[in-house]
Amino acid sequence: MTQPLLSLRNIQKTYNGIDVLRGFYLEIQQGEFLTLLGPSGCGKTTVLRLIGGFEGSDGGEIVMDGVRINDLPPHERTVNTVFQSYALFPHMDVFENVAFGLRMKKLGEAQIQSAVAEALEMVQLGAHERKRPSQLSGGQQQRVAIARAVVNKPRILLLDESLSALDYKLRKQMQIELKTLQRRLGITFLFVTHDQEEALSMSDRIVVMHEGRIEQVGTPKEIYEEPKTLFVANFIGEANTFTCNLIEQRQGEVLLGYEGRTFCVKTTKTPSARLTLLIRPEDLRVERRLEDVKSPNYFEAVLEQVIYKGTTIDLLLRLDNAREIMASEFYNEDSDALLYQEGERLYLYWVDGWEVLLDEAE
Amino acid sequence: MKLSRFARFSIALLFVWIVLFAFLPQIMVLIASVLSKGATDFILFEPTVQNYARLFDPIYLQIFVDSLVLASVTTLLCLIIAFPFAATLARAPKAWRPLLLILVIIPFWTSSLVRTYALIALLKTKGLINAALLFLGIIDAPLELMYTQVAVFIGMVYTLLPFMILPLYAALEKIDVRLIEAASDLGAGFWSRLMRITIPLSLSGIIAGSMLVFLPALGMFYIPDLLGGAKNLIIGSFIRNQFLTFRDWPFGAAASMLLSLMMLLMVALYAYAQRRERA
Numbered sequence: 001m002t003q004p005l006l007s008l009r010n011i012q013k014t015y016n017g018i019d020v021l022r023g024f025y026l027e028i029q030q031g032e033f034l035t036l037l038g039p040s041g042c043g044k045t046t047v048l049r050l051i052g053g054f055e056g057s058d059g060g061e062i063v064m065d066g067v068r069i070n071d072l073p074p075h076e077r078t079v080n081t082v083f084q085s086y087a088l089f090p091h092m093d094v095f096e097n098v099a100f101g102l103r104m105k106k107l108g109e110a111q112i113q114s115a116v117a118e119a120l121e122m123v124q125l126g127a128h129e130r131k132r133p134s135q136l137s138g139g140q141q142q143r144v145a146i147a148r149a150v151v152n153k154p155r156i157l158l159l160d161e162s163l164s165a166l167d168y169k170l171r172k173q174m175q176i177e178l179k180t181l182q183r184r185l186g187i188t189f190l191f192v193t194h195d196q197e198e199a200l201s202m203s204d205r206i207v208v209m210h211e212g213r214i215e216q217v218g219t220p221k222e223i224y225e226e227p228k229t230l231f232v233a234n235f236i237g238e239a240n241t242f243t244c245n246l247i248e249q250r251q252g253e254v255l256l257g258y259e260g261r262t263f264c265v266k267t268t269k270t271p272s273a274r275l276t277l278l279i280r281p282e283d284l285r286v287e288r289r290l291e292d293v294k295s296p297n298y299f300e301a302v303l304e305q306v307i308y309k310g311t312t313i314d315l316l317l318r319l320d321n322a323r324e325i326m327a328s329e330f331y332n333e334d335s336d337a338l339l340y341q342e343g344e345r346l347y348l349y350w351v352d353g354w355e356v357l358l359d360e361a362e
Numbered sequence: 363m364k365l366s367r368f369a370r371f372s373i374a375l376l377f378v379w380i381v382l383f384a385f386l387p388q389i390m391v392l393i394a395s396v397l398s399k400g401a402t403d404f405i406l407f408e409p410t411v412q413n414y415a416r417l418f419d420p421i422y423l424q425i426f427v428d429s430l431v432l433a434s435v436t437t438l439l440c441l442i443i444a445f446p447f448a449a450t451l452a453r454a455p456k457a458w459r460p461l462l463l464i465l466v467i468i469p470f471w472t473s474s475l476v477r478t479y480a481l482i483a484l485l486k487t488k489g490l491i492n493a494a495l496l497f498l499g500i501i502d503a504p505l506e507l508m509y510t511q512v513a514v515f516i517g518m519v520y521t522l523l524p525f526m527i528l529p530l531y532a533a534l535e536k537i538d539v540r541l542i543e544a545a546s547d548l549g550a551g552f553w554s555r556l557m558r559i560t561i562p563l564s565l566s567g568i569i570a571g572s573m574l575v576f577l578p579a580l581g582m583f584y585i586p587d588l589l590g591g592a593k594n595l596i597i598g599s600f601i602r603n604q605f606l607t608f609r610d611w612p613f614g615a616a617a618s619m620l621l622s623l624m625m626l627l628m629v630a631l632y633a634y635a636q637r638r639e640r641a
Contacts, residue, residue, distance in 0.1 A: 054543055074546040087544035091562045100558075104549035152548065 012059035038209035395615035413616035433579035448530035509591035533567020
């Protein structure tokens with residue numbers, strides 16, 4: 001593999017005696033859209049600030065292009081940040097905000113003029129260059145912040161929860177624009193968010209963080225379909241989890257016990273004695289009659305609530321042991337889902353191989 | 363907007379106060395400044411512009427120029443000393459700030475005249491500063507500090523420094539740290555950040571502080587008198603002399619009006635800067 005653009009090696013960071021990052025390792029490849037995803041307080045913003053140079057680490061190395069950059073101040077680093085609050089300079093107009101980095105590099109006036117014009121054109125703000133940030137909408141301010149960072153052609157663009165202040169529709173639109181921009185510019189993006197949907201839809205790779213450690217690194221598909229830990233499974237998307245006992249391991253499959261039922265699941269791994277069976281709501285099929293169930297692995301549950309969501313219908317059911325279970329069906333005109341009566345007994349099964357086995361118990 | 367009775371009462375009280383104790387006296391000074399001085403009366407009701415014309419006499423003009431120089435240099439010194447001071451204060455841990463601010467304010471609890479006399483004890487030939495410097499072997503012979511321009515500036519800056527620190531602190535504290543970080547992120551080193559971000563964003567504080575130092579500096583006659591040996595006359599002492607010594611009230615009033623005019627100009631400048639900042 002080629003040398004990574006940036007490596008974080010064994011980073012330690014402590015605030016007021018609390019470990020924010022513990023033995024943190026991360027490699028960022030040239031040109032990728034990498035997302036740090038995790039709940040607030042997981043240390044993801046700290047990682048960004050360490051790379052930006054706003055914080056010093058208490059241990060470990062930050063290496064960019066093979067050079068240790070731990071002690072470089074922010075203004076000597078070839079990365080730029082799009083701040084969560086945008087941090088646009090209120091006393092400068094849009095043009096001067098975007099030109100700031102270029103002026104610091106002491107470029108010629110003609111060069112600055114054309115570079116800024118191009119950057120503003122790229123974010124479709126060419127007509128607003130003489131406005132003050134306070135005269136712009138949230139989405140426009142966001143774009144200025146992006147243009148101001150991108151115009152410097154950073155090796156890595158750091159984006160700190162950059163979309164979280166926007167309303168839903170604008171956020172969706174900006175997600176697409178950011179992704180398009182990243183492809184066109186070929187700049188490496190390091191994006192920080194707590195929004196799993198945002199992470200899934202934009203990233204090449206996702207780093208799921210929890211309490212200062214990395215839970216899993218992978219493509220959005222890997223993270224969603226093959227979560228490595230219970231935390232990842234629960235944090236990303238909805239998940240039905242069942243703590244099972246290992247009854248028997250056979251050739252290529254295991255027998256699991258859950259509340260008096262046995263499930264036969266294919267696996268080549270040797271699981272531990274107690275493990276978690278994970279099934280996404282959309283992977284569950286619902287039937288009224290046992291004859292229609294096309295798998296020996298099934299649950300019996302009472303329908304409690306039908307939640308209509310437009311494209312899907314969520315069924316909230318309860319097992320005999322009072323555990324809640326959620327099943328989603330795509331809505332179509334012929335769907336039976338809307339016809340189910342609350343209080344009705346239904347059968348739930350899943351297609352072999354769509355389940356995930358995790359070697360930890362809740 | 364509907365105001366409560368208390369709000370209306372408070373505003374009315376303030377209004378009456380300002381009219382009675384600021385506006386009316388100012389009008390009286392204005393009227394006095396265009397009247398004549400009598401042999402037996404303080405003021406004769408004979409309109410004249412003579413008082414203003416006399417102000418442009420080179421002798422009096424020199425007093426104005428001297429005062430302006432003294433006040434300007436004092437303001438500049440205060441600004442240079444107070445800026446890093448206030449910046450440090452504004453970035454100090456939140457828990458410390460009230461204590462640090464109280465330390466800035468404590469000298470106000472003593473009359474500034476008393477503090478000026480205390481400075482004499484420090485500055486005089488056998489004073490504390492000379493004693494300390496001699497003791498430490500930094501100098502061989504005592505420095506002549508008293509009755510010099512240096513002593514005047516020490517006194518002025520010492521007395522007026524808190525008036526510069528407080529508005530600067532208020533302005534600097536409001537600057538979002540992330541703006542400084544953003545500038546740093548975009549390649550600005552210490553001086554670029556200071557010149558392009560910190561100073562422009564604290565401009566209203568700089569102007570407010572400069573006004574609060576510059577205006578009193580024009581009138582603080584007792585400091586040049588006590589520490590500088592009354593070698594230079596400044597507007598403050600000049601006005602006092604006209605009223606108390608020479609009993610030429612109209613001329614003193616005209617000088618007062620000129621001073622008021624200068625203040626008005628500075629307030630207008632401040633208002634302009636604030637409006638620009640908000641836009």
